[in-house]
Amino acid sequence: MPESMAFLVTKGRTAAAERLSQRYGLPIPAAHEAAGSDRKAALARLFNRDRWRVTTLFWLTSFAGLLLVYGVSTWLPALMRSEGYNLGSALAFLLVINGGGIAGMFIAGRIADRFGPVRVAIIWFALTAAAVYSLGAHLPLIATYVLVFAAGVFLFSAQTMVYAAVAHVYPTASRATAIGWTTGIGRFGAVFGPWMGGQLFAAGNQGWGFGFFALAALVATATLLVLKIVLSRTAPPEQVKDDDGASRLDAVDAG
Numbered sequence: 001m002p003e004s005m006a007f008l009v010t011k012g013r014t015a016a017a018e019r020l021s022q023r024y025g026l027p028i029p030a031a032h033e034a035a036g037s038d039r040k041a042a043l044a045r046l047f048n049r050d051r052w053r054v055t056t057l058f059w060l061t062s063f064a065g066l067l068l069v070y071g072v073s074t075w076l077p078a079l080m081r082s083e084g085y086n087l088g089s090a091l092a093f094l095l096v097i098n099g100g101g102i103a104g105m106f107i108a109g110r111i112a113d114r115f116g117p118v119r120v121a122i123i124w125f126a127l128t129a130a131a132v133y134s135l136g137a138h139l140p141l142i143a144t145y146v147l148v149f150a151a152g153v154f155l156f157s158a159q160t161m162v163y164a165a166v167a168h169v170y171p172t173a174s175r176a177t178a179i180g181w182t183t184g185i186g187r188f189g190a191v192f193g194p195w196m197g198g199q200l201f202a203a204g205n206q207g208w209g210f211g212f213f214a215l216a217a218l219v220a221t222a223t224l225l226v227l228k229i230v231l232s233r234t235a236p237p238e239q240v241k242d243d244d245g246a247s248r249l250d251a252v253d254a255g
Helices: 005-010 014-024 039-045 051-082 087-115 117-134 141-169 172-202 206-233
Strands: 239-241 247-249
Touching: 005 014, 005 172, 039 172, 051 087, 051 117, 051 141, 051 172, 051 206, 087 117, 087 141, 117 141, 117 206, 141 172, 141 206, 172 206
Parallel strands: none
Antiparallel strands: 239 247
16 A cells, blocks of 8 residues: 555655655645654643544543443453344354454445444444443344344444544544554453453343443444544644545644
């Protein structure tokens, strides 16, 4: 794949950026100062001015998203068994939901290219909430397979769209740090989700499992909706609009 034009411009490789611009018909982004190597300074840039709101909302979304992904992946067979399905079907559901996840990556990527990853992530998490909550209803086996596949389509790609949204929103100088920290904070959710599922089973409340994980998807939906509002209200030059109409932080930090 070709190098990012924003990265090339940041590094002063304007000739290479111009070649890519001509080849793909894309505008050359504005020049940014290269990010410093100081890790503390790089992290501090994520909280400069109004950017702390965006950073905090992305972290909360990633926590809820990975809680959902790892929680459902870990406990889906046991939860489906508690709903009355036999062991063979319960294990097959795990294969089906992952198959849906593979298909969902291609579908979400295509749509995000057109409408922007923040907008798509909001819709995807909302659909995930509906699909996961509906798994608690005992449907005919074929209908359940379809529902599980649909849940996989939205479940896994919703979290992937969070990473795409971070890359889309932050400027080149902060992008790698923002993605790294968003991923790292999300890993706390990846631990909490399976743990919480175990606590529900230990307490005999496994019937609440799908509702709990659907709630996590709704939390992610809500934080992204607030994020979109924050981005829309951020005054220039902190925010610019891309060709797809999505908001992006694009200012070089003053200090």
